[in-house]
Amino acid sequence: ADAIVLGISGSLREQSSNSRLLSSIRGLLPDGMKLLLYDGLGRLPHFSPDLDGDDARPHEAVREWREQLQAADAVVICTPEYARGVPGSLKNALDWVVSSGEFLNKPTAVISASPHPGGGSTALASLMLTLNMMSASIPPEAAISIPFVSKKLGPDGNVIDAKTLTSLRNLVQTLIRTVHKG
Ligand code: FNR
Numbered sequence: 318a319d320a321i322v323l324g325i326s327g328s329l330r331e332q333s334s335n336s337r338l339l340s341s342i343r344g345l346l347p348d349g350m351k352l353l354l355y356d357g358l359g360r361l362p363h364f365s366p367d368l369d370g371d372d373a374r375p376h377e378a379v380r381e382w383r384e385q386l387q388a389a390d391a392v393v394i395c396t397p398e399y400a401r402g403v404p405g406s407l408k409n410a411l412d413w414v415v416s417s418g419e420f421l422n423k424p425t426a427v428i429s430a431s432p433h434p435g436g437g438s439t440a441l442a443s444l445m446l447t448l449n450m451m452s453a454s455i456p457p458e459a460a461i462s463i464p465f466v467s468k469k470l471g472p473d474g475n476v477i478d479a480k481t482l483t484s485l486r487n488l489v490q491t492l493i494r495t496v497h498k499g
Pocket of ligand 1: 328329396397398401402430435436
């Protein structure tokens, strides 16, 4: 069976630049690897430990989120920065898997993108603190922020900037090596 890369966009916006960047990863994957996009961020309930106990029946959306992470050989998260932080819906999803441990040793690449010069690097740093706390395996070359993103995407949402394509290609290659190291 094909190896699965689970793509998670931190933006719920229909025309999201982060979702578009994430989709562009599909064309960079080698044969035998496929990108699945997780689309459940908006369906997850607000995390509370009260809903997460042994006696509570797991919410359907939470079960689906955890199963998709478990089935993934690698994860790519591409997120905007909201008010210098990780968007609440993405952080909420991550809070649901702190104690269940799906990110333990999971090969993970992280991208932030913004039309602003900072590229969302503050959110990226915060996201990495959270994922490192959960012992995700994030190789140093698999964490990038992309400033001025609106100039780097064409009208169809394809990546039109050569440097950005090279960074994404390097990120994917690094992620693949991490998967193979097991
Ligand atoms: C933003 N944006 C933004 N950008 C940034 O670089 N740093 C920031 O702190 C913020 N804060 C912020 C808050 C809110 C509420 C919004 C709606 C936007 C701008 C943001 O980067 C821009 O809207 C991106 O296009 C969002 O990514 P998507 O939705 O295109 O993937």
